[in-house]
Amino acid sequence: MFNKRNIRIYCLKTLERIKSFLLSHTSREFLVFLFFVFVSFCFWLLQVLNDDYETEFSVPLRLKNVPSDVVLTSELPKELRIGVKDRGTVLVNYMLGQTFYPIVVDFKDYEDKGSKVQIPVAALMKKISVQLNQTTKLLTIRPDTVEFIHVKGKAKKVPVKLQGEISLDRQYYVSDILYSPDSVMVYAPQEILDTITAAYTQPLSFESATDTIRRRVGLAHVRGAKFVPSFNDVALLVDIYAEKSVEVPVRGINFPPDKVLRTFPSKIQVTFQVGLSRFKSISPEDFFIGVTYESLLNNKGEKCPVSLKSVPHNVNHIRLNPKEVDYLIEQRIKFND
Numbered sequence: 340m341f342n343k344r345n346i347r348i349y350c351l352k353t354l355e356r357i358k359s360f361l362l363s364h365t366s367r368e369f370l371v372f373l374f375f376v377f378v379s380f381c382f383w384l385l386q387v388l389n390d391d392y393e394t395e396f397s398v399p400l401r402l403k404n405v406p407s408d409v410v411l412t413s414e415l416p417k418e419l420r421i422g423v424k425d426r427g428t429v430l431v432n433y434m435l436g437q438t439f440y441p442i443v444v445d446f447k448d449y450e451d452k453g454s455k456v457q458i459p460v461a462a463l464m465k466k467i468s469v470q471l472n473q474t475t476k477l478l479t480i481r482p483d484t485v486e487f488i489h490v491k492g493k494a495k496k497v498p499v500k501l502q503g504e505i506s507l508d509r510q511y512y513v514s515d516i517l518y519s520p521d522s523v524m525v526y527a528p529q530e531i532l533d534t535i536t537a538a539y540t541q542p543l544s545f546e547s548a549t550d551t552i553r554r555r556v557g558l559a560h561v562r563g564a565k566f567v568p569s570f571n572d573v574a575l576l577v578d579i580y581a582e583k584s585v586e587v588p589v590r591g592i593n594f595p596p597d598k599v600l601r602t603f604p605s606k607i608q609v610t611f612q613v614g615l616s617r618f619k620s621i622s623p624e625d626f627f628i629g630v631t632y633e634s635l636l637n638n639k640g641e642k643c644p645v646s647l648k649s650v651p652h653n654v655n656h657i658r659l660n661p662k663e664v665d666y667l668i669e670q671r672i673k674f675n676d
Contacts, residue, residue, distance in 0.1 A: 399441035422479035492526030503543030578614030
């Protein structure tokens with residue numbers, strides 16, 4: 340069985356064996372051989388890297404200062420591919436050490452050039468060259484045509500709506516969905532703007548949710564339209580169902596002033612499921628059970644069916660007991676002064 344003393348002895352023996360091997364004659368010869376192989380490899384690598392090579396790198400491309408009412412129907416590419424030529428040592432430095440800063444195009448410099456703007460390749464090459472070594476030759480830029488198309492959009496405010504799939508554990512449900520902000524501005528040409536009634540989120544998927552979910556999610560792209568802001572903070576309030584019962588009186592509807600409804604029993608037991616967060620706030624006054632005078636006149640049975648005319652929000656699986664009641668239509672007694 341291992342203990343601290345045995346482990347220490349084992350480690351010391353292992354170190355002694357390694358030391359003996361490294362100090363042996365055969366080991367010294369092998370290490371000397373490896374050293375000269377390594378030195379030879381370094382000289383060979385330096386010789387190879389001293390030659391000129393051609394390769395490609397990617398440089399990020401960004402567009403700034405775009406007004407909120409301007410919609411890009413054709414955007415700039417996210418990056419440029421540049422072909423360069425230089426000594427291998429310089430190219431390795433680009434690969435391992437130096438990162439290229441984004442090439443930034445200012446919208447204000449081209450807003451008076453029309454709706455279709457083409458960026459001169461010479462302007463891009465100038466911005467790229469300042470990041471390159473003096474010995475590096477810039478050979479190519481891809482794509483060779485860099486352009487974007489924009490239109491001045493009209494605006495309106497639209498509500499934000501969630502799209503996606505939500506799977507909940509048994510007895511759980513989504514009691515509410517909160518959006519921050521609950522509406523956004525959308526900019527687009529009039530013909531596109533007329534077709535947009537809401538800003539939908541990117542599709543979301545949640546499985547076996549049992550607690551409130553909060554996410555920052557982007558809004559789904561609509562070609563030719565621009566949402567401001569382009570994201571939304573969504574909160575899905577998840578609650579658990581609890582069962583509750585209340586007794587609700589049966590009331591007459593549309594009865595003449597000289598008549599009154601009497602039912603037996605006078606109250607109906609209403610059993611329902613409601614979220615635990617609203618369990619205490621639900622009362623009998625939140626329900627309304629009514630029987631119309633006309634339905635009783637046409638009723639051919641001895642009992643009349645009862646039904647809920649009004650129920651509170653987020654109440655489910657409602658059951659009535661009993662579903663039918665005995666009844667009398669009494670004549671009010673009018674007293675003369």
